[in-house]
Amino acid sequence: MPSILTSSRTRALAVALIGAAVAAGVQLLFGVWQGWDPVLAVAVGIFVAVVAGVGGGVIAGGVTAVTGSALFVAYAMDDTEIAALAVPAWLAAGMVAGLASDLWWSARREREGARAEVEAIRRAAHAALATVGADSTIAGWNAEAERLFGQPAEAAIGADAALLGRDVGTLLEGALHAGAPVEGTASAPADDGGVAPLRVRAVPWGAASDRAVVVAATDVSEAVRLEDELREVRARDDALRRSLPIVAYVHPPGDRDSLTYISPHVDPLLGYAPDELTDGRLSLGALVHPDDRERVANELKTLAREEPFRAEYRVLARDGRVVPVRDVATTVRDSAGQPLYVQGFLIDFSERVEFQRERERLALARSDASEDALTRQQRLDLVVEASTSLASSLETAAALRRLAELAVRDFADWCVVDLVTEDGALARLTASHAEPINDAQERPGAPEPAPERDVETVARSGKPIVVPPIGEPEAADRDSGRGSESRLVAPMLARGHVVGVLTFVRRAGARRYGADDLAVAMDLARRAAVAIEAERLHRRVEEEADAARVLTYVADGVFLVDRTGIIRLWNPAAEAITGLAAPVMVGRSPADAIRGWDDLRQQIPLATSASPPAARTLSLETPLGERWISIAAVEFFDGTVYAFRDVTEEHQLDELKAEFVATASHELRTPLAAVYGAAQTLRRHDFALDEAGRERFVSMIVEEADRLGRIVNEILLANQLDADRVEPVAEPFDPGELVERVAEATRSHAPPGISLELVVRPAAQVAADRDKVRQVLVNLVDNALKYSPDGGTVELGVEPGDGNVRFYVRDEGLGIPPAEQDRIFEKFYRLDPGMTRGVGGTGLGLYICSQLVERMGGRIWVESSHGEGSTFAFELPAAEPASMERAAIARNGDRERT
Numbered sequence: 001m002p003s004i005l006t007s008s009r010t011r012a013l014a015v016a017l018i019g020a021a022v023a024a025g026v027q028l029l030f031g032v033w034q035g036w037d038p039v040l041a042v043a044v045g046i047f048v049a050v051v052a053g054v055g056g057g058v059i060a061g062g063v064t065a066v067t068g069s070a071l072f073v074a075y076a077m078d079d080t081e082i083a084a085l086a087v088p089a090w091l092a093a094g095m096v097a098g099l100a101s102d103l104w105w106s107a108r109r110e111r112e113g114a115r116a117e118v119e120a121i122r123r124a125a126h127a128a129l130a131t132v133g134a135d136s137t138i139a140g141w142n143a144e145a146e147r148l149f150g151q152p153a154e155a156a157i158g159a160d161a162a163l164l165g166r167d168v169g170t171l172l173e174g175a176l177h178a179g180a181p182v183e184g185t186a187s188a189p190a191d192d193g194g195v196a197p198l199r200v201r202a203v204p205w206g207a208a209s210d211r212a213v214v215v216a217a218t219d220v221s222e223a224v225r226l227e228d229e230l231r232e233v234r235a236r237d238d239a240l241r242r243s244l245p246i247v248a249y250v251h252p253p254g255d256r257d258s259l260t261y262i263s264p265h266v267d268p269l270l271g272y273a274p275d276e277l278t279d280g281r282l283s284l285g286a287l288v289h290p291d292d293r294e295r296v297a298n299e300l301k302t303l304a305r306e307e308p309f310r311a312e313y314r315v316l317a318r319d320g321r322v323v324p325v326r327d328v329a330t331t332v333r334d335s336a337g338q339p340l341y342v343q344g345f346l347i348d349f350s351e352r353v354e355f356q357r358e359r360e361r362l363a364l365a366r367s368d369a370s371e372d373a374l375t376r377q378q379r380l381d382l383v384v385e386a387s388t389s390l391a392s393s394l395e396t397a398a399a400l401r402r403l404a405e406l407a408v409r410d411f412a413d414w415c416v417v418d419l420v421t422e423d424g425a426l427a428r429l430t431a432s433h434a435e436p437i438n439d440a441q442e443r444p445g446a447p448e449p450a451p452e453r454d455v456e457t458v459a460r461s462g463k464p465i466v467v468p469p470i471g472e473p474e475a476a477d478r479d480s481g482r483g484s485e486s487r488l489v490a491p492m493l494a495r496g497h498v499v500g501v502l503t504f505v506r507r508a509g510a511r512r513y514g515a516d517d518l519a520v521a522m523d524l525a526r527r528a529a530v531a532i533e534a535e536r537l538h539r540r541v542e543e544e545a546d547a548a549r550v551l552t553y554v555a556d557g558v559f560l561v562d563r564t565g566i567i568r569l570w571n572p573a574a575e576a577i578t579g580l581a582a583p584v585m586v587g588r589s590p591a592d593a594i595r596g597w598d599d600l601r602q603q604i605p606l607a608t609s610a611s612p613p614a615a616r617t618l619s620l621e622t623p624l625g626e627r628w629i630s631i632a633a634v635e636f637f638d639g640t641v642y643a644f645r646d647v648t649e650e651h652q653l654d655e656l657k658a659e660f661v662a663t664a665s666h667e668l669r670t671p672l673a674a675v676y677g678a679a680q681t682l683r684r685h686d687f688a689l690d691e692a693g694r695e696r697f698v699s700m701i702v703e704e705a706d707r708l709g710r711i712v713n714e715i716l717l718a719n720q721l722d723a724d725r726v727e728p729v730a731e732p733f734d735p736g737e738l739v740e741r742v743a744e745a746t747r748s749h750a751p752p753g754i755s756l757e758l759v760v761r762p763a764a765q766v767a768a769d770r771d772k773v774r775q776v777l778v779n780l781v782d783n784a785l786k787y788s789p790d791g792g793t794v795e796l797g798v799e800p801g802d803g804n805v806r807f808y809v810r811d812e813g814l815g816i817p818p819a820e821q822d823r824i825f826e827k828f829y830r831l832d833p834g835m836t837r838g839v840g841g842t843g844l845g846l847y848i849c850s851q852l853v854e855r856m857g858g859r860i861w862v863e864s865s866h867g868e869g870s871t872f873a874f875e876l877p878a879a880e881p882a883s884m885e886r887a888a889i890a891r892n893g894d895r896e897r898t
Contacts, residue, residue, distance in 0.1 A: 015056025019064030053097030065094030753791030
């Protein structure tokens with residue numbers, strides 16, 4: 001044990017010298033000066049050796065034991081038995097005591113070193129370290145924990161482990177129960193006020209009965225951000241690969257036949273699915289044309305260097321086509337320059353190869369004859385100018401006329417353009433001549449006004465006609481009797497359909513049309529067909545865009561169900577009416593998305609023509625609640641279109657009208673019955689009534705007649721308001737005086753148990769219609785009395801506002817639930833329609849109040865809690881000083897005249 005023996009050499013040497021000296025002194029004391037006592041000498045000597053071993057370690061204990069035992073043997077020659085027993089015990093006691101001391105000091109130094117090492121690790125660690133004891137209190141807390149959790153060590157140590165958060169607490173419990181490390185995620189407050197994600201590892205240590213946990217938490221915000229950026233970059237890269245018309249591929253360095261990725265564009269280009277090339281069934285090298293494989297293999301060696309690989313070669317498609325491609329690839333390397341993977345792409349340049357071949361053929365022809373070269377150049381110029389003219393505008397008719405004008409410069413004497421109309425008939429668009437000719441002049445070879453038979457034949461067959469046929473000798477042409485005029489009729493083909501016919505005519509004596517001319521004519525016809533189709537597609541796109549805009553902004557909900565029963569269209573109005581978003585609805589069956597659709601569909605009127613049937617009003621359960629919709633459907637080839645609109649408010653209004661009719665009938669029948677009953681009683685002669693009885697019945701008739709008049713007046717006034725035939729007159733008046741008069745009139749007929757209080761605060765005069773304001777106040781006070789069936793206090797008041805005058809009526813009655821307060825001013829609306837509390841009325845009073853206040857330039861509102869009464873208030877503009885002065889002069893004049 002070298003580490004133990006050399007633990008403290010200085011201390012061991014000093015204690016050894018002192019122990020040897022003490023041992024020698026003890027033996028001299030007992031052996032020389034005090035007489036010999038062997039047992040006492042051995043006991044004291046062993047004690048000294050043990051003390052030396054404890055103080056100085058194994059070296060000091062051994063030296064002291066050797067010194068003492070040696071002197072004891074020297075003096076105890078006659079006590080050989082004692083010496084034989086004592087010396088080994090002596091030496092063993094000193095050595096054992098020293099060894100135990102060395103072990104204790106070594107363990108102490110290791111503990112102190114471990115503590116220092118742990119503390120250094122805590123200070124140097126980039127992670128937040130916290131030690132949680134068995135009592136769930138924090139025993140350790142480093143500087144990173146202070147920063148991450150926002151608590152200093154003084155506040156954290158000794159605190160409950162809940163300081164670390166609920167997520168960390170769950171991991172702590174898991175580590176304690178499992179007795180093994182547990183990893184997970186948590187969160188901590190970030191410096192910017194947000195939440196920082198954490199990666200947490202909880203490591204238990206100690207015995208099960210006294211187990212503690214060390215928690216290491218690391219802020220992974222940057223890692224999360226980098227992962228998000230990586231996903232975004234990958235998504236952009238994937239989107240770029242999919243959007244570009246190229247075949248992108250990736251393979252390991254030096255292994256071109258083991259593709260790890262190839263874009264889906266390989267399918268339309270070569271007819272192979274991407275997984276056929278990535279799962280090893282087919283290699284990219286196997287697709288290279290056999291004649292190009294050796295050259296491509298040699299060129300691929302450039303991938304070993306830094307410059308990108310570029311090559312042009314041919315590949316074989318699944319259907320046997322030979323597709324020329326350009327291959328560009330480069331090696332992607334890491335920061336150390338080591339290759340990671342090879343990324344490249346294939347570009348189809350068949351059109352370029354075809355164009356190049358065409359140029360080569362033209363160049364060869366130009367070298368054969370200058371005239372032929374000039375002709376070909378003219379044809380090329382014609383194609384270029386015609387292409388430019390056709391591509392420069394969507395006005396196809398003008399472009400085709402320009403094409404005919406270009407053709408008659410060098411290619412034909414006559415050029416005729418016929419178009420196929422939407423009903424399949426041929427219509428002549430233009431007929432251009434090489435030289436301007438007046439109508440009075442003769443036109444040799446001029447076409448007929450209507451399309452000729454050859455044009456109709458080409459329009460039906462889609463195949464060109466050359467007259468005379470190509471390769472037929474001129475002698476045969478003369479023998480056939482057709483003359484020397486040459487005609488070339490080319491179909492304009494777009495997506496396999498003939499959209500028009502180009503006719504080129506050369507006069508007698510001119511060069512007949514040949515194969516080259518046919519190629520030019522077919523090319524011109526193809527480009528013209530592309531222009532026609534582009535215009536039609538543009539027009540269709542515009543029509544569809546207009547239809548899309550109409551569906552977007554139309555107020556009616558529209559949705560389309562295809563023939564398979566799947567929703568394909570759900571416009572914004574349908575979203576707004578039903579509360580069901582288009583992304584949720586499109587692609588689903590109506591039965592899965594709309595509650596009760598199977599029963600609803602059976603009730604929807606369905607038409608099979610453009611004239612829809614009369615719509616039917618049905619109930620629809622939506623996330624927004626029950627909605628009443630007016631819906632109809634039209635079925636066509638691709639599916640069924642449903643159109644509906646929200647008539648919930650109209651339906652509710654109809655219900656309110658029905659309730660109003662019932663309520664008004666009840667309200668009218670009650671006073672009529674009372675009047676009729678009282679009148680019948682007065683007419684009876686079988687018993688006599690005294691004066692008091694007759695007065696009582698007459699009073700009843702008058703009161704019920706007044707009640708009947710008020711109901712009829714409310715109905716008539718509501719009708720006048722709806723017809724906008726009520727025009728309030730604005731004149732200044734004293735609001736306090738008006739409120740007092742209303743209070744006096746109310747006290748005379750207030751029911752028992754209700755007290756009326758009047759509150760009048762100084763206020764300016766009101767610029768409004770006095771009678772209409774009085775009517776509003778009377779309605780509000782009557783409403784307060786009516787909805788206070790249990791009695792209480794009704795407060796009527798007026799007070800100044802900010803440039804306005806505020807009137808209010810406060811009661812302690814039934815109150816209004818919050819959900820009903822938005823509808824309280826609606827026409828026909830009654831808070832207690834079933835009259836469960838005996839509250840009657842037509843539901844027009846508050847509607848009349850709100851309409852009158854609005855027409856006088858004010859506003860009205862309610863403040864209420866259910867069961868705690870209500871406060872109805874309205875504000876009207878205060879009168880200006882000039883108006884008040886004019887009103888005062890008018891009142892004084894009236895008094896003087898009186």
